[in-house]
Amino acid sequence: MTQNSTDLTLEQIGKQAGVSRSTVSRVLNDHPDVRSEVRARVKAVIEDTGYMPNQAARALVSSRTGLIGLVMLTEVDELFGDPYYSALVKGIQLGCLDHGLIFSIFPVHGPEGPSDVLTTQIAQGFIDGVIVTAGPRSDRLVSRLRARNKRLVVVGHPVDDVDVLRVDVENRAGSATAVKHLLDLGRSRVGFIGPSAEYLYGTERFDGYKDALAAAGREVDDVLIRFEDPTTEGGYRAASTILPGDVDAIHVATDPMAVGVFRSLTERGVRIPHDVAIVGFDGLDRGPQLEPSLTTVVQPVTEVGRMAVALLANDSPSTEPIILPTSLRIGGSCGASDFLHNR
């Protein structure tokens, strides 16, 4: 691949502007110590010639490329169907715009295999930092990247390593709010359906569920609690094993699961929200459309992505995790409007 034949160097720009290469460099990097007259002259030449500095040379001397990697534990086409990643990548893109960075996506099927590309390329000082998304097996990945001494941000996943930067949402408080909302609406038998224990965010949400019950002085009843895959099918399976007569509300810890719960309940003639009220968790833009509309805990995924980039971009030594707040979006499935209506 040939370079642009008209490729210019700092030296040549300097010659044209009648200054040294250093002065041009200073103009380029907005150093204050340049006379405005000279600055203008140099800028004119740069404009004229369409000169752009060579990034490789910059990277070599500054050991920064402006490139960040996005490591995801999925196949690339799997990733594309998922509203969560969609929102996250959108945020990362916005963050990159904010900070003048470029991101590359590294799908990793497992800790082995194509992840070699990752170690090969990422470790070679070509990528300034890495954003790692959550996943059951992300811990091993994180430690491998840590071993490479890479600047690292983990999103949507608690990590043991205190040195690792982290952005996440208030899973626990979010679920607590959801359950409190149901209790406040007068529901007394509130169940929980969520992902199995390997999904740490699910555990956090379950903790929030228990918090809200405890705060209201209610007992936790295992009969009303199910763990399954965080998918529509998982939600369906989970709901199918709960007796409709046992519950009058369920907090479903992911919206895809809530879709399955809706289906199961509807099939069995259970009315939502009249018989069983539902509050989900996710609230993604491209998430499910249900009838009645789903009341759900909205997690700001796009903001998470944006913050992750900001964390990577700022060399700040702080490793405090950034935990973003969730909010409750009221729809028809929790019965809030009926509640107002009936009283």
Add this chain to the structure above:
Amino acid sequence: MTQNSTDLTLEQIGKQAGVSRSTVSRVLNDHPDVRSEVRARVKAVIEDTGYMPNQAARALVSSRTGLIGLVMLTEVDELFGDPYYSALVKGIQLGCLDHGLIFSIFPVHGPEGPSDVLTTQIAQGFIDGVIVTAGPRSDRLVSRLRARNKRLVVVGHPVDDVDVLRVDVENRAGSATAVKHLLDLGRSRVGFIGPSAEYLYGTERFDGYKDALAAAGREVDDVLIRFEDPTTEGGYRAASTILPGDVDAIHVATDPMAVGVFRSLTERGVRIPHDVAIVGFDGLDRGPQLEPSLTTVVQPVTEVGRMAVALLANDSPSTEPIILPTSLRIGGSCGASDFLHNR
């Protein structure tokens, strides 16, 4: 961002192996002129130390980064919902794996705006080549990138510039096959619904439609032809203005449009395929599920992506466009099974 504190250089590896920096470089780049004994010794040290060459330095001296850009004329989250891009990116990822490259996605909202990132970063010699996806406005983009003297591959879009590399599918032949199939099944009034003229692939598919009619000695009847947005809504609108009595088959030039056509026909009590047979175009993995299943022209989008990378990776001077063949996937909507049944 600090570099790995244990960062090694060629020089240091050389010292440890008792050779010069040049020899290590030769080993690294598989030069033949190294004694196998020395080669082994050097390799051992590299293995031991976990040394990896600095990519920025390599890029500076070789003017190659191994990075390619994927320029898309969409918002990044729009892109994520789309099965076409999903398949394309999958192919590009496979291609990158083949050739040891990394790709970055550059969403471009329009020829202005964030595309500055594009000119800024891409033009700066940081990216070896660019894959540009089709779009109504991609021509301007292509010429801008051409002006930057970038190695360029355009996918899914005819281009005027003969110097631009191109990968596409046989749109015209694909649609001709679809229409011939319908005619062979005994349909006599075959309509066409496709995207409006700014989508060049649509025009090609329409040409294929006309080819098949001409080959069968049939007339083109404007009453049976509609152009609309290549979306479900567009397909719905288009079908709604065709009188069911006028047609006994329709070739719908994109699968999303076919979904709209199904809906419109079904609403009006038209039976598929009994009254009107349908053949679509796209056949993407994550495409629509219909009942009866859609007979459609399958375009190998993943292969397109993979080929695009191959074209970028090979410095071959050939600029011949690569046009991949399509295939017809028989489902229930064309009536092929009924046909066999009834005769």
Add this chain to the structure above:
DNA sequence: TTGAAAGCGCTAACAT
């Protein structure tokens, strides 16, 4: 077959 030396284009410390 190997080493020495030059230089890719840039930044930054140092000198003026």
Add this chain to the structure above:
DNA sequence: ATGTTAGCGCTTTCAA
């Protein structure tokens, strides 16, 4: 405020 100089880590002639 500006120029000079010394590298960054690598590849690649050119000598030996």
